[in-house]
Amino acid sequence: MATASVSGSRKNELWRCLGEVNDPELDEPITEMGFVERAEVTSDGSVDIDFRLPTYWCSPNFAFLMLDGVRKALDQLSWSPAYRVKLHDHMFAEEVNRGMEAGKTFGDIFAELAEDQDLGALRETFRMKAFKRRQEAVLRGLRQQGLTDREILEMDLPVYDVAGFEPGEAAKQKPRYRAALLERFPDRRAYDPVFVTWDGERIPPTALTGYLGELRGVRINMEFNGALCRGLKQTRYKELDVVDGEPTLVDFIMDRVPARAAPTA
Incomplete structure (x- = not known):
């Protein structure tokens, strides 16, 4: 019972933190926009997130700003878990996911993908x-x-x-x-x-x-x-x-x- 209670509490905290991350252009929570397709706390306390944007062509700048917001939200979780965030069905998903798996920061990953804009x-x-x-x-x-x-x-x-x-x-x-x-x-x-x-x-x-x-x-x-x-x-x-x-x-x-x-x- 205690383990289930801790798991439920952590899942609630996870979704609450993700709900404070906004689509930067729309000023609406990414959870309400449906961009977070899955957010789970695993048995060892780590966090898995599947993230999907509306189109294959969504600007990498927008993707960066939202994923950076997700990273900051996850860093604020009370139990400081390891986490995995996977971007799906985006033109730069392969580069983003490969970079995250290699332990690169979002800033490093998007340095070459940011369309030369001042983020x-x-x-x-x-x-x-x-x-x-x-x-x-x-x-x-x-x-x-x-x-x-x-x-x-x-x-x-x-x-x-x-x-x-x-x-x-x-x-x-x-x-x-x-x-x-x-x-x-x-x-x-x-x-x-x-x-x-x-x-x-x-x-x-x-x-x-x-x-x-x-x-x-x-x-x-x-x-x-x-x-x-x-x-x-x-x-x-x-x-x-x-x-x-x-x-x-x-x-x-x-x-x-x-x-x-x-x-x-």
């Missing part, structure tokens, strides 16, 4: 988009509660922390926006305004409507890309996503993707 700059771009998407959800939620734009934009962290939402997108994004804010501005003071631009500028109440329009564009782009990624993966592996017996946005999009179109990720 630090790419990571920063995705952090900015995630910041804006999370912020927009909370701002809209506060407006729906009847707060004035001035009340919202004068909100500091103590007031923000006690604000409540009904279950939904604003409630989901509230702690995530707080985390993004503190990551972006680690030296901010508790009584500084919570809602600022990515560059740290205050938002005048008269400008909030226009600012929300900008954030809405970021969200719609990310939501569409997320739906497309899910659709590509589901179509590729013959999975079906149905909610309450009705076709989802994924089905709608995939019905309109030309059969000969080259998918991108």
Whole structure:
């Protein structure tokens, strides 16, 4: 019984840690996107993970950022296990898996596969988009509660922390926006305004409507890309996503993707 309890506890911890790793472009957990196909704790305490992206052609940069996130999550596990992460059905899967088996770091493996892009700059771009998407959800939620734009934009962290939402997108994004804010501005003071631009500028109440329009564009782009990624993966592996017996946005999009179109990720 004790052994089973430890195994169950470790498996829960494993999935919880993996659930904190996001697709960098979409700001959605890789577990919810279905990229982690298998994550198991073996009898000796080591960890085996099978990882699969939506298409064979997914950018190696995106693969690197996600696999690096997986590595960091696994390094945080309380029992410090040995682990094996295997990438499947990707154009660089052979190179990645061979490198990992040889004990190379992800940085070494992807040094020649990163398409000569600055991964630090790419990571920063995705952090900015995630910041804006999370912020927009909370701002809209506060407006729906009847707060004035001035009340919202004068909100500091103590007031923000006690604000409540009904279950939904604003409630989901509230702690995530707080985390993004503190990551972006680690030296901010508790009584500084919570809602600022990515560059740290205050938002005048008269400008909030226009600012929300900008954030809405970021969200719609990310939501569409997320739906497309899910659709590509589901179509590729013959999975079906149905909610309450009705076709989802994924089905709608995939019905309109030309059969000969080259998918991108």
